[in-house]
Amino acid sequence: MSAGPAASAGPAPRAAPTAHAAPAASAAPAASAVRTPAPFGRRAVAVTARERHGAYTLLRCEDAGGPRPRAGQFYMLSAAERWGGGDGERPFLPRAFSVLRAPAEDRRLDFLLEDVGPGTRRLDELRPGDRLHVVGPLGNGFEPPRERRRALLVGGGVGIAPLAIWQDQLEDSTRPLLGFRDRARAAAAGLVSSARVATDDGSFGHHGVVTDLMRQEIAGRESEIEVYACGPPAMLEAVRAVCAELAIPAQLALEAGMACGFGACFGCVVPTRAGLVRLCLDGPVLDADRLESALLPGTGH
Amino acid sequence: MTVELCGIALEHPVINASGTFDAIAARRVFGAELIERFPFAAFVSKTVTLAPRQGNPPPRLWETGSGLINSIGLPTKGLEGYLGEDLPELAELPVPLIVNVMGFTPAEVGELIRAFADRPEVTALELNVSCPNVETGLVMGADPRELSALLERVRPLTDKPLIVKLSPNATDVPAVARAAERAGASAVSLINTLRGMALHPRSGAPWLGGGGGGVSGPAVRSVALAQVYAVAEAVEIPVIGMGGVQRGQDALDLLRAGATLVAVGTENFRDPAAASRITAELSALHGNSAPELT
Numbered sequence: 355m356s357a358g359p360a361a362s363a364g365p366a367p368r369a370a371p372t373a374h375a376a377p378a379a380s381a382a383p384a385a386s387a388v389r390t391p392a393p394f395g396r397r398a399v400a401v402t403a404r405e406r407h408g409a410y411t412l413l414r415c416e417d418a419g420g421p422r423p424r425a426g427q428f429y430m431l432s433a434a435e436r437w438g439g440g441d442g443e444r445p446f447l448p449r450a451f452s453v454l455r456a457p458a459e460d461r462r463l464d465f466l467l468e469d470v471g472p473g474t475r476r477l478d479e480l481r482p483g484d485r486l487h488v489v490g491p492l493g494n495g496f497e498p499p500r501e502r503r504r505a506l507l508v509g510g511g512v513g514i515a516p517l518a519i520w521q522d523q524l525e526d527s528t529r530p531l532l533g534f535r536d537r538a539r540a541a542a543a544g545l546v547s548s549a550r551v552a553t554d555d556g557s558f559g560h561h562g563v564v565t566d567l568m569r570q571e572i573a574g575r576e577s578e579i580e581v582y583a584c585g586p587p588a589m590l591e592a593v594r595a596v597c598a599e600l601a602i603p604a605q606l607a608l609e610a611g612m613a614c615g616f617g618a619c620f621g622c623v624v625p626t627r628a629g630l631v632r633l634c635l636d637g638p639v640l641d642a643d644r645l646e647s648a649l650l651p652g653t654g655h
Numbered sequence: 656m657t658v659e660l661c662g663i664a665l666e667h668p669v670i671n672a673s674g675t676f677d678a679i680a681a682r683r684v685f686g687a688e689l690i691e692r693f694p695f696a697a698f699v700s701k702t703v704t705l706a707p708r709q710g711n712p713p714p715r716l717w718e719t720g721s722g723l724i725n726s727i728g729l730p731t732k733g734l735e736g737y738l739g740e741d742l743p744e745l746a747e748l749p750v751p752l753i754v755n756v757m758g759f760t761p762a763e764v765g766e767l768i769r770a771f772a773d774r775p776e777v778t779a780l781e782l783n784v785s786c787p788n789v790e791t792g793l794v795m796g797a798d799p800r801e802l803s804a805l806l807e808r809v810r811p812l813t814d815k816p817l818i819v820k821l822s823p824n825a826t827d828v829p830a831v832a833r834a835a836e837r838a839g840a841s842a843v844s845l846i847n848t849l850r851g852m853a854l855h856p857r858s859g860a861p862w863l864g865g866g867g868g869g870v871s872g873p874a875v876r877s878v879a880l881a882q883v884y885a886v887a888e889a890v891e892i893p894v895i896g897m898g899g900v901q902r903g904q905d906a907l908d909l910l911r912a913g914a915t916l917v918a919v920g921t922e923n924f925r926d927p928a929a930a931s932r933i934t935a936e937l938s939a940l941h942g943n944s945a946p947e948l949t
């Protein structure tokens with residue numbers, strides 16, 4: 355294996371003047387600067403903790419055999435038992451989850467789940483001691499901010515996950531902005547430090563959408579900011595539109611239905627200005643200016 | 656568990672199903688470990704057509720109980736892109752390469768076969784006449800006479816083994832297989848995906864960007880077994896069996912039904928190294944209980 359744990363557990367990426375054009379950190383051929391190669395095949399890991407954060411579940415596991423992921427990368431998860439192995443119903447295929455936290459000093463991987471269907475419900479049933487199958491880390495993570503820009507993290511709902519690990523790794527970022535449907539869901543905002551929160555129903559923080567906060571935060575600082583966003587399609591599209599209007603670079607962590615996560619099925623394509631790309635391979639983080647729209651067919655609930 | 660297919664020596668009888676594993680993408684994702692632990696005894700590349708194709712608009716996937724409906728729609732760089740960009744990289748794989756091609760007319764099929772006929776990197780060709788996602792793909796593989804006419808025209812164009820991938824969406828699959836054999840096919844492979852469809856849970860409109868799609872995975876396993884069994888009885892040429900293989904036992908069933916090789920498709924999506932596990936399970940079953948399979 356070309357990039358074992360030792361090769362990829364280096365220091366977190368730092369914003370540097372030349373960071374955007376930095377050469378690949380890994381020795382693997384054609385590996386991007388923001389991709390840690392995955393061990394081949396799925397591996398069983400033990401669930402070590404399960405916590406509730408508002409309407410979401412944090413699942414922690416001990417991934418002794420895996421390298422450290424880059425912020426924005428994801429894993430394909432499936433429960434080791436009762437997941438399409440026998441004559442069961444759905445879930446059958448693994449599901450994609452961004453890594454929420456992966457501290458460099460231990461082998462822990464944290465994921466944040468929202469129960470929206472049979473797969474997430476099955477994962478939500480897991481308890482410490484249960485086994486989980488993981489493939490990953492997969493996809494391309496976030497690039498450091500372009501020269502002289504600071505990161506502004508903008509999240510919605512369970513989409514805060516890749517922002518938490520990115521905040522951990524960034525030397526410096528402005529106060530994150532998070533949007534939730536209501537107060538119960540906003541309880542997860544504590545997973546990201548010192549965030550400003552908006553709720554759709556006004557039950558917590560700003561009454562409105564997160565792009566309201568974004569416009570306030572950016573006003574007058576258009577040339578100093580790079581936006582990193584993850585959340586539901588409608589939110590991402592609003593973020594994309596604001597950034598396009600204000601000519602601010604933005605990196606969006608997108609979602610699409612995925613069967614494999616490693617480029618095998620061609621099922622996860624998203625339309626970009628240059629045609630369809632496989633999101634699991636060329637994303638899930640895409641520069642906003644590659645997209646006509648962040649509203650993707652077959653996504654959202 | 657070494658086997659031979661049309662004179663090609665293989666280390667074991669498990670290969671991949673076309674379109675379910677992209678070795679070039681997987682190398683980017685898994686690095687050199689993919690090559691060191693390559694799970695297939697031969698690699699079958701995704702269907703190549705003459706012209707580049709975008710494939711179907713998303714969404715392209717729908718999960719069923721124990722299966723998948725896909726409307727990928729055969730995206731491909733086309734012949735020129737494949738020869739220039741993919742073939743050099745695929746030639747580096749540690750196993751023989753089988754190129755899967757599809758044409759919309761017999762002339763196109765001929766052109767594709769000619770393009771690979773003298774390529775030393777290519778061990779065999781698989782002819783896709785059965786993709787249910789693309790209208791014209793159905794015609795040639797669904798009718799014995801159509802298929803005979805096609806093969807009589809293109810068979811003389813190469814000395815390489817020519818595997819015909821049959822459509823399961825035909826009235827009489829063994830009859831189509833016999834026609835392929837008579838017209839010079841070196842082997843047949845089956846099953847391709849079965850036609851299926853899903854509706855949007857709320858709007859009721861077709862969910863998949865291509866309208867309908869192809870069903871694969873454990874949901875089609877018993878159909879695959881029946882068709883492989885029937886075809887293996889009908890022809891003398893080797894049969895490559897596939898459809899819902901998840902475990903060594905599923906592979907053994909297809910071999911007992913008369914297949915020479917077994918291909919793993921959808922199960923690769925659940926575990927990229929699934930074929931290695933299946934091969935190990937198959938080998939254990941062989942050792943235990945299958946003296947007739949050597």
Ligand SMILES: Cc1cc2nc3c(=O)[nH]c(=O)nc-3n(C[C@H](O)[C@H](O)[C@H](O)COP(=O)(O)OP(=O)(O)OC[C@H]3O[C@@H](n4cnc5c(N)ncnc54)[C@H](O)[C@@H]3O)c2cc1C
Pocket residue numbers: 428445449450451452453465466467468469470471472473474475512515516608609610611612638652653654655716717718719
């Ligand atoms: C890169 C990436 C990162 C992600 N990160 C996270 C994360 O950190 N946390 C998190 O909670 N989620 C994350 N997701 C989303 C997560 O993968 C999905 O919520 C999950 O796959 C849903 O599975 P399910 O079985 O629970 O729901 P499903 O039943 O699969 O429903 C989810 C959606 O899929 C569609 N759908 C419904 N039925 C079917 C069907 N039969 N076949 C296909 N599609 C159907 C509908 O649009 C539905 O709303 C991420 C997705 C991607 C691609």
Ligand SMILES: Cc1cc2nc3c(=O)[nH]c(=O)nc-3n(C[C@H](O)[C@H](O)[C@H](O)COP(=O)(O)O)c2cc1C
Pocket residue numbers: 619620672673674675701702723725727729755783786820845846847848870871872873875897898899900918919920921922
């Ligand atoms: C996502 C997907 C893409 C496929 N693409 C192709 C293809 O390009 N060419 C082809 O001949 N068959 C293609 N197939 C069919 C498979 O090769 C195989 O015949 C079928 O999936 C049955 O095997 P399985 O149940 O193990 O998946 C595809 C199947 C799937 C699921």
Ligand code: FES
Pocket residue numbers: 611612613614615616617618619620621622623632633634635
């Ligand atoms: S999820 Fe299979 S190619 Fe992206």
